[in-house]
Amino acid sequence: xxxxxxxxxxxxxxxxxxxxxxxxxxxxxxxxxxxxxxxxxxxxxxxxxxxxxxxxxxxxxxxxxxxxxxxxxxxxxxxxxxxxxxxxxxxxxxxxxxxxxxxxxxxxxxxxxxxxxxxxxxxxxxxxxxxxxxxxxxxxxxxxxxxxxxxxxxxxxxxxxxxxxxxxxxxxxxxxxxxxxxxxxxxxxxx
Amino acid sequence: xxxxxxxxxxxxxxxxxxxxxxxxxxxxxxxxxxxxxxxxxxxxxxxxxxxxxxxxxxxxxxxxxxxxxxxxxxxxxxxxxxxxxxxxxxxxxxxxxxxxxxxxxxxxxxxxxxxxxxxxxxxxxxxxxxxxxxxxxxxxxxxxxxxxxxxxxxxxxxxxxxxxxxxxxxxxxxxxxxxxxxxxxxxxxxxxxxxxxxxxxxxxxxxxxxxxxxxxxxxxxxxxxxxxxxxxxxxxxxxxxxxxxxxxxxxxxxxxxxxxxxxxxxxxxxxxxxxxxxxxxxxxxxxxxxxxxxxxxxxxxxxxxxxxxxxxxxxxxxxxxxxxxxxxxxxxxxxxxxxxxxxxxxxxxxxxxxxxxxxxxxxxxxxxxxxxxxxxxxxxxxxxxxxxxxxxxxxxxxxxxxxxxxxxxxxxxxxxxxxxxxxxxxxxxxxxxxxxxxxxxxxxxxxxxxxxxxxxxxxxxxxxxxxxxxxxxxxxxxxxxxxxxxxxxxxxxxxxxxxxxxxxxxxxxxxxxxxxxxxxxxxxxxxxxxxxxxxxxxxxxxxxxxxxxxxxxxxxxxxxxxxxxxxxxxxxxxxxxxxxxxxxxxxxxxxxxxxxxxxxxxxxxxxxxxxxxxxxxxxxxxxxxxxxxxxxxxxxxxxxxxxxxxxxxxxxxxxxxxxxxxxxxxxxxxxxxxxxxxxxxxxxxxxxxxxxxxxxxxxxxxxxxxxx
Numbered sequence: 001x002x003x004x005x006x007x008x009x010x011x012x013x014x015x016x017x018x019x020x021x022x023x024x025x026x027x028x029x030x031x032x033x034x035x036x037x038x039x040x041x042x043x044x045x046x047x048x049x050x051x052x053x054x055x056x057x058x059x060x061x062x063x064x065x066x067x068x069x070x071x072x073x074x075x076x077x078x079x080x081x082x083x084x085x086x087x088x089x090x091x092x093x094x095x096x097x098x099x100x101x102x103x104x105x106x107x108x109x110x111x112x113x114x115x116x117x118x119x120x121x122x123x124x125x126x127x128x129x130x131x132x133x134x135x136x137x138x139x140x141x142x143x144x145x146x147x148x149x150x151x152x153x154x155x156x157x158x159x160x161x162x163x164x165x166x167x168x169x170x171x172x173x174x175x176x177x178x179x180x181x182x183x184x185x186x187x188x189x190x191x
Numbered sequence: 192x193x194x195x196x197x198x199x200x201x202x203x204x205x206x207x208x209x210x211x212x213x214x215x216x217x218x219x220x221x222x223x224x225x226x227x228x229x230x231x232x233x234x235x236x237x238x239x240x241x242x243x244x245x246x247x248x249x250x251x252x253x254x255x256x257x258x259x260x261x262x263x264x265x266x267x268x269x270x271x272x273x274x275x276x277x278x279x280x281x282x283x284x285x286x287x288x289x290x291x292x293x294x295x296x297x298x299x300x301x302x303x304x305x306x307x308x309x310x311x312x313x314x315x316x317x318x319x320x321x322x323x324x325x326x327x328x329x330x331x332x333x334x335x336x337x338x339x340x341x342x343x344x345x346x347x348x349x350x351x352x353x354x355x356x357x358x359x360x361x362x363x364x365x366x367x368x369x370x371x372x373x374x375x376x377x378x379x380x381x382x383x384x385x386x387x388x389x390x391x392x393x394x395x396x397x398x399x400x401x402x403x404x405x406x407x408x409x410x411x412x413x414x415x416x417x418x419x420x421x422x423x424x425x426x427x428x429x430x431x432x433x434x435x436x437x438x439x440x441x442x443x444x445x446x447x448x449x450x451x452x453x454x455x456x457x458x459x460x461x462x463x464x465x466x467x468x469x470x471x472x473x474x475x476x477x478x479x480x481x482x483x484x485x486x487x488x489x490x491x492x493x494x495x496x497x498x499x500x501x502x503x504x505x506x507x508x509x510x511x512x513x514x515x516x517x518x519x520x521x522x523x524x525x526x527x528x529x530x531x532x533x534x535x536x537x538x539x540x541x542x543x544x545x546x547x548x549x550x551x552x553x554x555x556x557x558x559x560x561x562x563x564x565x566x567x568x569x570x571x572x573x574x575x576x577x578x579x580x581x582x583x584x585x586x587x588x589x590x591x592x593x594x595x596x597x598x599x600x601x602x603x604x605x606x607x608x609x610x611x612x613x614x615x616x617x618x619x620x621x622x623x624x625x626x627x628x629x630x631x632x633x634x635x636x637x638x639x640x641x642x643x644x645x646x647x648x649x650x651x652x653x654x655x656x657x658x659x660x661x662x663x664x665x666x667x668x669x670x671x672x673x674x675x676x677x678x679x680x681x682x683x684x685x686x687x688x689x690x691x692x693x694x695x696x697x698x699x700x701x702x703x704x705x706x707x708x709x710x711x712x713x714x715x716x717x718x719x720x721x722x723x724x725x726x727x728x729x730x731x732x733x734x735x736x737x738x739x740x741x742x743x744x745x746x747x748x749x750x751x752x753x754x755x756x757x758x759x760x761x762x763x764x765x766x767x768x769x770x771x772x773x774x775x776x777x778x779x780x781x782x783x784x785x786x787x788x789x790x791x792x793x794x795x796x797x798x799x800x801x802x803x804x805x806x807x808x809x810x811x812x813x814x815x816x817x818x819x820x821x822x823x824x825x826x827x828x829x830x831x832x833x834x835x836x837x838x839x840x841x842x843x844x845x846x847x848x849x850x851x852x853x854x855x856x857x858x859x860x861x862x863x864x865x866x867x868x869x870x871x872x873x874x875x876x877x878x879x880x881x882x883x884x885x886x887x888x889x890x891x892x893x894x895x896x897x898x899x
Contacts, residue, residue, distance in 0.1 A: 015325065016321075018311050018314075018315070018328075019311075019314065019315055019321060019324045019325065019328070020315065020321075021315060023368055023371065024368065025368065025371075025372065066522055066523065066524045066527050067519070067522070067527070068517075068527065068531070069517070069519075079320050079322070089320070089321035089322065090320065090321070092321065093320060093321055096315075098519065103316055105316060106316055106318055109318045110318060111515065115515070128514075131514065132514065132538070135514065135517060135531065135534050135535075136531050136532075136534055136535035136538065137528060137531030137532065137535070139528075139531075139532070141532075141535075142531055142532050142535040143535075144535065144538065144539070148538075148539065152510070152514075152538055155510045156510055156511050156514060159510055159511045160511045162830065162833050162834065162837070163833050163834065163836065163837030163840070164834065164837050164838075164841075165837060165840070165841075173515070176511045176512070176515065177515060177516075179512070180512040180515070180516055181498055181723040181724070182389070182512075182516050182722055182723050182724075183512075183515070183516045185389050185520075185722065185723065186389055186516050186517065186518040186519060186520065187516075187519055188519055188520050189519055189520070189522075190381045190384060190385065190520055190522075
């Protein structure tokens with residue numbers, strides 16, 4: 001490990017192993033990658049935790065916008081007041097949810113939060129439109145027209161909105177996800 | 192799918208309706224709150240008496256009660272601005288906070304009686320930040336230690352069991368971590384997944400999985416058959432020329448590679464050493480390794496079916512799945528852009544799609560006809576049109592499968608009926624050599640295809656006919672090639688015990704060859720590929736025509752064919768199976784082993800036993816089928832119930848809005864009358880204290896206005 005000899009204490013490592021789905025190797029790898037030169041930043045409760053701005057984390061966000069959901073992921077997992085920076089523990093939470101061994105339950109829960117662009121707890125038409133725009137990209141030829149978008153959102157709601165209230169809540173989302181087995185294997189970030 | 196802690200409560204509560212028309216989304220928000228499992232993290236109130244440092248983390252959230260109801264559904268670290276969304280709860284403090292406290296206490300209460308392993312798993316599964324999980328664990332531990340002080344000390348027996356189970360868990364964890372570190376090709380697979388997605392990755396995963404089978408077969412064969420034979424190996428009098436690697440004959444004929452070299456005697460070193468019966472060893476080793484492969488395939492298939500076999504739900508057209516299952520493993524920027532473009536095309540295409548059912552019939556019938564006339568494949572393909580690209584993939588798959596089955600079927604027929612009965616000197620070795628040549632030729636052609644064919648296709652696609660572009664990795668065809676090769680290996684194990692080793696080397700080289708070719712000559716796939724469903728189909732194919740065909744062929748060999756007279760471990764016997772018969776006969780003369788003879792005669796050799804076993808299995812299958820049918824009915828009923836309750840909710844909301852509107856029209860002096868009327872109507876609303884606050888609030892505002 002790096003310069004100032006910062007190291008992860010055994011108790012903290014064991015605690016992280018208990019509370020996340022990551023293995024010891026993965027936690028140490030992330031630690032060595034992110035905090036080689038920073039001062040010991042995980043003495044709890046006294047020092048403010050060290051934070052990284054979302055753009056600096058290459059695995060998720062990268063210097064180039066490879067992942068269309070990078071801002072949403074950062075916002076969902078961030079614990080800072082401005083919601084734009086991740087502490088080491090936030091980052092471990094992120095990796096844990098996106099890891100191989102996380103349960104489909106927790107993955108679908110966080111997927112719902114990531115897709116909920118206005119953070120109101122449901123996916124309404126506006127959320128779904130923004131989601132589709134993220135998926136199809138910003139290019140001129142790939143964006144859907146207004147009528148195409150409306151039709152697509154109508155189709156999605158017809159399929160997923162069971163109680164016909166015009167929005168998709170968490171239970172309905174989880175129900176739709178449970179019918180597609182590919183979800184668990186695609187909702188992964190491999191390091 | 193939902194967490195096991197709480198049932199999915201479908202409560203319709205028309206509560207906290209704000210004084211406006213926005214009743215729809217907010218009440219839905221509230222309802223969704225109630226329907227959530229793993230609910231509320233306001234363990235807040237129970238925390239307040241514990242530690243100052245603990246409560247500091249939560250004190251921000253304690254500020255506004257109004258935002259508690261929303262907190263769980265949105266991100267846990269609510270910023271202050273979001274409390275502005277939720278003024279509703281202001282009038283109904285007591286019910287909100289009491290419900291939250293109850294749920295928080297419920298969570299803790301449910302965690303306490305669990306074993307520590309389950310508790311850790313449950314806490315890990317909570318969708319909360321690290322800090323909250325840490326605090327939750329601390330609270331639960333404190334509560335547990337408070338309680339356990341009152342419990343009597345466990346007797347040492349239970350303590351022993353606890354420590355044994357803990358040690359076992361630790362060793363299991365370290366073993367799985369060790370296995371993960373030595374996992375083969377982990378990095379390469381990540382790169383492939385990142386660039387090409389999970390679908391192409393599934394081919395390479397399948398290859399790696401097949402490699403494991405071959406490694407296992409090789410180890411078993413090597414330890415139990417090859418090594419004992421090597422200790423009594425005779426001199427090889429043949430000349431070694433380089434040609435043997437191609438033909439498999441020549442020098443190799445008299446080596447451990449082929450059946451003919453193995454002795455049929457009992458190997459014994461020294462007068463007092465243990466004796467080793469080669470005949471029994473040969474047949475049992477091959478048999479047991481195939482049996483283990485059988486069960487391993489069976490369990491994999493069952494696992495895949497359980498997780499990934501999807502009943503075509505009548506309400507599903509796959510659009511929501513397409514939208515919600517974005518492949519996060521793809522990290523390469525160009526691959527992401529390509530994926531986005533393809534998704535957009537597919538969405539536009541989906542728009543025009545109508546009824547899927549009726550159109551499937553035509554391509555299926557046409558493909559059956561094509562079986563009979565395979566020469567017209569290409570002409571028929573130009574003439575057919577497909578409603579969905581997925582059908583095209585299935586049809587090509589089916590055709591290729593039938594082609595492969597016919598090839599192997601004809602070969603087996605030829606080998607078993609013609610070569611074996613031809614009176615050749617050592618026909619098993621001949622068959623072994625033929626299988627070796629087949630595999631080698633297959634391997635050489637695959638390599639040539641990877642290095643030359645695909646390379647040429649790329650040159651053509653990029654330089655000459657640029658409209659073609661780069662090709663895409665044909666997953667179905669490649670996986671079928673793997674299955675075909677593995678089928679040949681399984682058939683050949685009996686005749687050529689080192690065949691798994693050769694296949695191991697082949698698979699190794701194939702992995703790197705395909706990887707290099709993939710990176711150089713291919714582009715990421717454009718069509719959505721249901722990787723899990725296809726893996727289920729592939730494993731099913733591996734099991735059903737492939738492995739069962741192998742078992743069938745071997746059964747015919749062992750029970751019906753006459754071994755050659757002068758070579759191999761079964762030389763001179765009338766049938767291969769007689770080795771076991773004579774063994775049982777020798778055993779029956781020894782008093783200590785009569786139980787083996789009894790098992791053989793009464794269980795394995797008896798028809799009644801199998802009849803009863805089959806009957807029991809059929810009964811259990813029938814019971815499970817009935818349970819599944821019952822559950823399907825239950826799902827349908829629950830679905831209808833949800834729809835009905837949604838309609839009830841709409842109805843009640845409209846009624847409430849109407850009531851509020853009629854209030855507006857009435858003059859203030861009769862407000863007193865209205866209020867009592869409304870309160871009398873209280874029981875009608877499903878959620879009590881709750882509709883009233885909104886109305887009460889409005890009325891008090893109106894009173895103030897009228898007074899002013």
